Amino acid sequence: MSSGVTQRGSRTPRRPRYLPLHVLLAFLVVYFLVPFWWLIVNSSKSSAGLFGGGNALWFSDDIDYGENFRQLFTYGGGIYRRWLLNSALYAVAGGVGATVLAVLAGYGFAKYRFAGRRLAFAILLGAVMVPTTALVIPTFILFAKIDLTNTVWAVILPTWLNPFGVYLMHVYARDAVPDELLDAARVDGAGEFRTFLRIALPLMRPAIITVLLLSIVASWNNYFLPLAMLSDNRLFPVTVGIGLWQSTASTYGAAGGQSLWSIIILGSLISVVPLIVAFLTLQRYWQGGLSLGSLK
Amino acid sequence: MTLSLTPSTSTAHPVRAARRRAPARRKNLAGWLFVAPFGIVFVTMLILPLGYALYLSLFRRALIGGTRLVWFDNYVKAFNDPSFREGVSFVIRFSLVLIPVQMAISLAVALMLDLMVNRFARFSRLMIFMPYAIPAVIGALMWGFLYSKNFGPLADISSLVGADAPDFLGSKLIFWGLFNVVTWQWAGYYMIILFAALQGIDPSLYEAARMDGASQWQIALRIKIPLVAPALLLILVFALIGTLQFFNEPKILQPLAAGALPEDFTPNMYAYEQAFNLANYNYGSAISFSLGAVVFVCVYLFLFATRKRGSFLS
Structure with missing residues (x-):
């Protein structure tokens, strides 16, 4: 008993206890990362892909970072x-x-x-x-x-x-x-x-x-x-x-x-x-x- | 801390003070020299603009008769102006809902992360903090996209359950649309401050509590939360100052949320509108100055009411 308290490395009894916390934390991480994910996915799309009504949280068929890069750095x-x-x-x-x-x-x-x-x-x-x-x-x-x-x-x-x-x-x-x-x-x-x-x-x-x-x-x-x-x-x-x-x-x-x-x-x-x-x-x-x- | 007016210790020993006078004077000068560069910026970038704003706010420019001194008429006008009053009322209502929720979330997450010492917890801590590094402009824009009917996933998700997509950019839900953006942006920063404060607590306190049979809940409620109270107070003050001067997020969402975010939505937006779109600097200054005064008084009263040993400004 006392050795279990002092040895912080032995975490076998800890894992299942905090399982609900891990699930909750995973949800929170998803919430905080969703906007970033949206940016990463949608910056690969052409305007046709953006307005074409495809899935807003997934890539469209043609991934076109290159063209968007070129446009971004040449516009104006x-x-x-x-x-x-x-x-x-x-x-x-x-x-x-x-x-x-x-x-x-x-x-x-x-x-x-x-x-x-x-x-x-x-x-x-x-x-x-x-x-x-x-x-x-x-x-x-x-x-x-x-x-x-x-x-x-x-x-x-x-x-x-x-x-x-x-x-x-x-x-x-x-x-x-x-x-x-x-x-x-x-x-x-x-x-x-x-x-x-x-x-x-x-x-x-x-x-x-x-x-x-x-x-x-x-x-x-x-x-x-x-x-x-x-x-x-x-x-x-x-x-x-x-x-x-x-x-x-x-x-x-x-x-x-x-x-x-x-x-x-x-x-x-x-x-x-x-x-x-x-x-x-x-x-x-x-x-x-x-x-x-x-x-x- | 340093606001108490106890006499300095050097006067208690006049003899010793006299013997040390020469080097003391040199050190006196050195102290001022260290503080002086900041002092110059402080005077030119804070005292001077504030004084000038106060001065400008006492005048009014009319088409006939030019600029004339009207004393505090602009302030009377501001506090009777429905635009300014509704703006102030909005930011106060917004703070009252936002700040408790934001603090509760960041405290809960900090306590969770303090319990879990593993790689996933470390990773989560960074990810939840990440929005702080994002400019408010970009944060508002990202959520604007997510809310948007054109690009957002809300329509897809809602159609799965057969409902209409909620319109967070419409006048009914814009309050919660903004609420979400600000919570997302700042909760992680506050969480990190609280987490660092929790990590600074002496772990032997927990050992002692556990010996007495305290559960993790009791440890959190009776030991951890009281010991991070100064950090909570600091966060509250920051959140209050930040929310009362609300500007970036509604300004950026304005073109996307046609109609729901008028030019006088918050006091700061109204001051900007008066100064830069209508070139009405006198009235704009009066609004800026009133807002600054409202924030200062609110925060000062709050700190005075909650002052405790060891906290900021005590």
Whole structure:
């Protein structure tokens, strides 16, 4: 009996007990994967196959990824490729910028007792609760005054504001970077910034990767901000671009929009691949990091 | 946590404080320098726009007489405007239904996954989380396709049982159509946060409970759920902030759901309509600012009412 409790490897008595849970879980997985499956299947179809009334959740007779690929990347002078590159630029520039600022500020709040710190931190926590979309219209009007709308900066600069990222870095730095280590480095004559780079930064790595990943996802997935800021479709990220195609295709109805639907579907599929790959390869880091904000 | 106003410890030892003054001042400066870059962005991207929105919202532009100061007239107008009121009422009703269900699902799945330690559970965890990595635009589009009469499987499935396909893009069921999209998108993210919190619990607590004859149910209810309460609170706040500013999903489904999703469906859509389609920046700013204030007050009151030791903002 006691050996059965201590040896976690012996799971013969466990299997049948959790069988109903496994079945339930399998159903859930199917539910969460159905939309992906629909995209994979339907991006292989020509518009005839899409509208031909065949099975919506299975391939039609002619699987034609190649033709759809060709159309997607040549439509409108290859604008889709440009949208993907724009998305990558906004995600990397926005995400890296937000993370650098959050790491510095989080460390500053956690490790220095400077004058005005309490007030500044209280304001920061209040800002976590300000909905970001409420800032879009005022920021647009401000940027319009200084001719910054319809440039890449109009999308990148507002994403650098990530108060929750600062809060996460603060929590992590406070617990993971011991003061004694910092003091020892100072006694050895290292300057404040050098101490930060050599001692604190390596210790903060798991939290940095989490905040970086979350910021990149937030900018890659952003829609309201670029939709409001940009009017030149050569600057669109892929989310706004596909939204544009979709509303065009819907307006023209089944008649004119048919050819557009197959590239919208393949375009949607391709646009989700980079982040899925990033999450799968970096899961070791973010799975623990995501619970940071709820720790004491 | 840090909102309490206890005097700092250095004042308790004036002598020691005086002796250390010089390096302390240097460290004071260093602290500010670390925070300054973010501070600049904070002021220019948050304080300035908010202040400017407040300023703009006090004016009104008329065809005759140009722009004039009307003080809080735009706010009086907004809170009497049926479009804004119905939008606010919708997002509040939507939150009240969505958030409890979403939290219950993510908590149930997290508890299940915490019990099952095998490869299938690990695989499921990733798959359920996957929708979080999908842009809201693409998520809404995918479900729009699945709901659609042209491409969706609903018609095929319903004809098997001899019923009419439910129209999740029609005005009757659009609430549940959106409900499903948002649950699908976020439940996995919340589940991962809760799962990570569950994994952080000391397993010796379970051993002790089992010795006392507690069942898995009792362990879940009496030990696990109370210990992940801070994580639940964090999720609730995020879900509340996210849902009150609802925009992407209805905006994307709009062309597909002709008639069911008007331009004033949510407050954010209404603000967008006013600012960008009607070029009415003053009124658009007033709506944005009102929405921001409503969210801020709701969340702050909520946090104040539920504050506990050890939780976010306590």
